[in-house]
Amino acid sequence: MNEDKITVTKSFLPPKEEYFEEIQSIWNTGQLTTFGPKVLKLCEMLEERFDIHRMLFVTNGTVALQLALRALKITREVITTPFSYVATTSSILWEGAQPVFVDIDPNTFNIDPAKIEERITDRTEAILATHVFGNPCDVEAIDSIARKSGLQVIYDAAHAFDVKLQDKSIFQYGDISTCSFHATKVFHTIEGGAIFCKSEKMFDRVLSLSNFGHEGELAIKDLGINGKNCEFHAAMGLVNLPYVGAIIEGRKRVCERYDSLLDNHNSIRQTFPPEVQRNYAYYPVVFEDEKQLEVVIAKLRAHNIYPRRYFYPSLNRLPFLRQQPILRNSESISRRILCLPLYPNLAESNIAKICRIILDAS
Numbered sequence: 001m002n003e004d005k006i007t008v009t010k011s012f013l014p015p016k017e018e019y020f021e022e023i024q025s026i027w028n029t030g031q032l033t034t035f036g037p038k039v040l041k042l043c044e045m046l047e048e049r050f051d052i053h054r055m056l057f058v059t060n061g062t063v064a065l066q067l068a069l070r071a072l073k074i075t076r077e078v079i080t081t082p083f084s085y086v087a088t089t090s091s092i093l094w095e096g097a098q099p100v101f102v103d104i105d106p107n108t109f110n111i112d113p114a115k116i117e118e119r120i121t122d123r124t125e126a127i128l129a130t131h132v133f134g135n136p137c138d139v140e141a142i143d144s145i146a147r148k149s150g151l152q153v154i155y156d157a158a159h160a161f162d163v164k165l166q167d168k169s170i171f172q173y174g175d176i177s178t179c180s181f182h183a184t185k186v187f188h189t190i191e192g193g194a195i196f197c198k199s200e201k202m203f204d205r206v207l208s209l210s211n212f213g214h215e216g217e218l219a220i221k222d223l224g225i226n227g228k229n230c231e232f233h234a235a236m237g238l239v240n241l242p243y244v245g246a247i248i249e250g251r252k253r254v255c256e257r258y259d260s261l262l263d264n265h266n267s268i269r270q271t272f273p274p275e276v277q278r279n280y281a282y283y284p285v286v287f288e289d290e291k292q293l294e295v296v297i298a299k300l301r302a303h304n305i306y307p308r309r310y311f312y313p314s315l316n317r318l319p320f321l322r323q324q325p326i327l328r329n330s331e332s333i334s335r336r337i338l339c340l341p342l343y344p345n346l347a348e349s350n351i352a353k354i355c356r357i358i359l360d361a362s
C-alpha cells in the first residue's frame with residue numbers, strides 16, 4: 001500500500017519558534033505550574049473570548065466533569081445522554097453517582113428533552129448533557145425542566161469550543177459547563193480542559209477542589225484533588241489561540257466539500273438549528289445499517305484511510321453497568337455512525353477519494 005495514511009484527525013501544531021518563544025520566560029520565572037502567569041493569562045483571554053468571568057484551566061475534560069459533579073455535591077442519580085464519549089458516563093460513576101440514560105433525538109443526536117421528565121425520580125439531582133459534535137442541546141427546554149424539578153445542569157461541552165447559540169458562547173449555559181482541550185480538539189493545550197461556572201460560589205468551590213481542597217495557603221476545607229494544569233500546556237494554548245479562527249474556517253471548507261460530494265448519498269447527517277454558530281469539530285455520517293458501515297470502513301482501510309466509529313458503543317451498553325433499558329435511537333445511531341477524516345489542510349484530492357470510496361461501496 002503506497003497511499004499516505006489519512007487518520008480521522010490531525011492535531012494542529014503552531015510554528016515551533018512561536019512555542020519556543022512563549023515558553024522561554026518559564027526559565028526566568030522558574031514557575032512551572034500552580035496558577036502561574038501563563039495559566040492566568042490563558043484564563044483571562046478565554047474568559048474575555050466567551051464573556052464568562054469564572055473559568056478554571058484543569059488537566060483534562062474528564063477531570064473537569066468530575067470536579068463539576070463533586071462541586072455540585074452530586075452523589076445519587078444523574079440524567080444523562082447515552083450518546084457521548086465514555087468519559088461523560090464514567091465521570092458520573094467515578095463520583096459514586098448513578099447515570100440514568102435518556103434517549104437522543106435522531107436528528108440532532110442530543111438528549112431528547114421530551115423524554116427527560118419520565119426518568120426523574122426523588123433521587124435525581126442533576127442533568128448532564130453533551131453538546132454532541134458541537135451541536136447545542138435544547139438548552140431552553142433542559143433549563144425549564146431543571147428549574148421545575150430543582151435539578152442542577154452540567155453541560156459536557158467538550159466538542160464546543162467557539163460554538164455560539166444566538167450570539168452567546170455555549171459555555172454560558174448550565175450551572176457548570178466543561179470543555180476538553182485535548183490535542184484532537186478544535187482548540188487544544190495538548191492535554192487540558194476547562195470549567196465554566198455560573199456562580200461565584202461554585203467557582204470558589206471548584207477552584208478549591210481542583211487544588212487539593214485548599215482555602216488559602218494553610219487551610220484545607222474540602223476533600224480535593226490535583227486538577228491544576230501547568231505553564232507548558234497553557235503556553236501551547238496561548239500560541240494556538242490566534243489560529244483558531246483559521247482552523248475553524250479550514251474545517252468548514254472540508255465539511256462543505258463532504259456535504260456537496262455526498263449530497264446524493266443515502267446516509268444521514270446531524271441537524272443543526274439555524275441560530276448556531278458552528279465550529280465544524282466533526283463530520284459524522286450515519287449509514288443505513290451496520291453492514292454498510294463495515295463495508296465502507298474496510299474499503300477505506302484498504303486505501304490507508306482511518307475514520308473513527310464515534311461514539312460507539314451507546315453508553316447504556318457499557319459492560320460495567322447494571323442492566324439498562326434499550327435506547328433505540330442512541331443504539332441504532334452508534335452502530336451506524338462514522339466520523340470521517342477532518343482537519344483544515346485535508347487535501348481536496350483526498351476528500352474526493354474518501355467520498356468516491358463511500359459512494360462506490362454503498
Ligand SMILES: Cc1ncc(COP(=O)(O)O)c(C=O)c1O
Nearest residue numbers: 060061062085087158180181182
Ligand atoms: C464528549 C466528551 N466528553 C469528555 C471528554 C473527555 O475529555 P478529555 O479527553 O480532555 O479528558 C471527551 C474526549 O474526547 C469527549 O469527547
